[in-house]
Amino acid sequence: MKDVLLDTLQLWKFGDYKHYTSLALLCALFNIPTPKDDISGADVARVYYEDKDLERIATYCKKDVVATTQLFLRLTGRELIPEQSITLV
Secondary structure, X not given: OOOOOOOHHHHHXXXXXXXXXXXXXXXXXXXXOOOOXXXXXXXXXXXXXXXXXXXXXXXXXHHHHXXXXXXXXXXXXOOOOOHHXXXXX
């Protein structure tokens, strides 16, 4: 089987190179818990340089991975991973 890359950002740009649909919006549209409950990408530099909180940034990134996985599962008609089965390590 050949590996396939599916970039959800590309799916939702509809060929437009200037605009995109955010992960938070896609999560809201597909009833998936948003990963943006603490910080957003706009906050990462401040949290890194001012707060020096790498763990908080790592948690932010892990939540994005979970949300992207759940979105992929929803888009491909599969069952979501139950929240109680997800552990951010």
